[in-house]
Amino acid sequence: xxxKSFISILALFxxxxxxxxxxxxxxxxxxNKNVFKATVDLGVLFENTTSTTSTYGSDKISxxxxxxxxxxxxxxxxxxxxxxxxxxxxTQLYFGTPTDGENYEVGAGVIQPxxxxxxxxxxxxxxxxxxxxENPYETDVTREKTDLNELSIKLKLARVGTTAFDISLxxxxxxxxxxxxxxxxxxxxxxxxxxxxxxxYAFSINQTNRIIPGLKVEKADLEGGANSYDKAELNLHYIxxxxxxxxxxxxxxxxxxxxxxxxxxxxxxxxxxxxLGVRARIPNLFDIQSLHTNMSISGExxxxxxxxxxxxxxxxxxxxxxxx
Numbered sequence: 001x002x003x004k005s006f007i008s009i010l011a012l013f014x015x016x017x018x019x020x021x022x023x024x025x026x027x028x029x030x031x032n033k034n035v036f037k038a039t040v041d042l043g044v045l046f047e048n049t050t051s052t053t054s055t056y057g058s059d060k061i062s063x064x065x066x067x068x069x070x071x072x073x074x075x076x077x078x079x080x081x082x083x084x085x086x087x088x089x090x091t092q093l094y095f096g097t098p099t100d101g102e103n104y105e106v107g108a109g110v111i112q113p114x115x116x117x118x119x120x121x122x123x124x125x126x127x128x129x130x131x132x133x134e135n136p137y138e139t140d141v142t143r144e145k146t147d148l149n150e151l152s153i154k155l156k157l158a159r160v161g162t163t164a165f166d167i168s169l170x171x172x173x174x175x176x177x178x179x180x181x182x183x184x185x186x187x188x189x190x191x192x193x194x195x196x197x198x199x200x201y202a203f204s205i206n207q208t209n210r211i212i213p214g215l216k217v218e219k220a221d222l223e224g225g226a227n228s229y230d231k232a233e234l235n236l237h238y239i240x241x242x243x244x245x246x247x248x249x250x251x252x253x254x255x256x257x258x259x260x261x262x263x264x265x266x267x268x269x270x271x272x273x274x275x276l277g278v279r280a281r282i283p284n285l286f287d288i289q290s291l292h293t294n295m296s297i298s299g300e301x302x303x304x305x306x307x308x309x310x311x312x313x314x315x316x317x318x319x320x321x322x323x324x
Contacts (some may be wrong), residue, residue: 033165035085040081040323041294042076042077042078043318044074044318045073045074045317046073050068052311053133053309054144057311061138063139065265065308067311079319090263094107094123098123100168102153103148106125107152108125113152115162116161118158118160125151125152125154127148127149131145134180137183149173150173152170152171156168163201171195171196173193173196174222182223182224187224187227187260188262190223192220192223192228197212200213200215201213202295208241210238214235219323226262226269237250244284252273257270269304271301271305274301277298282294290323291320292320292321293319294318
């Protein structure tokens with residue numbers, strides 16, 4: 001299952017869940033017993049996209065020189081967060097579906113708080129059910145999909161030095177089962193590595209309102225130079241907390257500069273993107289303390305100097321979850 005256009009939803013779901021679940025489920029440190037905590041969600045994604053490169057888009061294109069036609073996609077997906085908490089050291093052993101990546105993943109790791117350094121998270125994750133087009137530029141035929149295999153190492157230090165500053169690092173290794181276009185045109189090979197660093201700071205206006213500006217810098221070093229890029233993204237989140245809901249507003253702007261000339265278009269690719277989103281979480285659904293729901297709608301527009309890579313995507317997501 002490919003979730004590239006779903007990244008902002010997953011990332012903010014993680015942020016909401018981390019804040020609210022911590023409030024809903026506080027380990028009883030007085031018992032000095034280890035604690036097991038779990039949150040299980042089932043979600044549904046409705047997507048409308050004109051992307052020619054996403055496997056959520058149309059499986060057939062008529063012209064590789066223009067933006068694709070709008071296509072609809074619907075899928076169900078589970079979200080899992082299992083934690084075994086060692087009460088004495090406050091270490092958390094984690095297994096689940098990390099929500100801070102571009103694709104659906106399964107991962108395991110450790111979360112360890114340090115009194116002066118901050119809260120350190122280390123996770124190793126692999127993509128699950130993710131696909132790419134074997135050759136996204138094929139026209140007037142049904143394009144075939146191939147498995148995309150990603151291995152990611154994620155490090156995050158939250159509340160650095162007891163401040164409201166967070167920093168995250170990612171190293172991702174990408175392999176394709178059958179990179180057909182890469183075999184035909186080596187400059188378009190899609191295997192390689194992606195590294196990024198993310199910085200954010202949470203400004204608390206008061207007890208119920210928070211603003212979080214952030215910056216992400218990413219470098220893709222792929223075997224095909226025309227698909228390698230340097231990217232920067234600015235984002236801004238507004239969060240409002242109350243007893244009955246959490247409301248989040250999000251905006252982002254990005255720019256990606258590609259390394260080499262694209263062999264099909266004789267141009268070096270350059271893209272800008274803007275995104276907007278609104279989402280809400282309702283804990284204690286129907287006055288059931290362990291039951292919660294998340295709702296979101298978001299949109300993203302990508303404009304490229306090569307029309308084939310222009311896209312517009314709208315996502316609507318609903319999830320229902322239970323914590324125990």
